[in-house]
Amino acid sequence: MNTHLKTYHPYVSPFDPCKPMLEKKYSTPPHLYMGFQPPNLPQFSPFEALKAGTLWKDFYDPWYGPNEIAEGGIPS
Template sequence: MNTHFKTYHPYASPFDPCKPILEKTYSTPPHLYMGFQPPNLPQFTPLEALRAGTLWKDFYDPWYNSLEKAKGGLPT
């Protein structure tokens, strides 16, 4: 199973004066997990596509930073 969120553990020096961040998370776009674009994918309306940044709903990936709660849906 593929997940759009990956984590990694950066090096934390014992001499770093700040508290280290032991685990970092990043998002990967959905198109990385599709080998090809299947025919007849559902599409956004033209206005929704401009807001989403893609015409196809399967390629839409809302990005939220780690401090925001994911709301889902299209940006307003």
């Protein structure tokens, strides 16, 4: 799995009174895929790093609301 966005199919009970959600999505942080932090990673400028929440571009993981993900994936 190369993407940070994962999906799964939860159990749907035949007795559930609510409309079932057949597929659920969640995001995994990028640091899970790096064993050690390699040297000389590209960095944001100090101002961009404050907005992004991290100094290193490889660790940047924006958060998207549930409606944004449901409307066709992660927006560019």
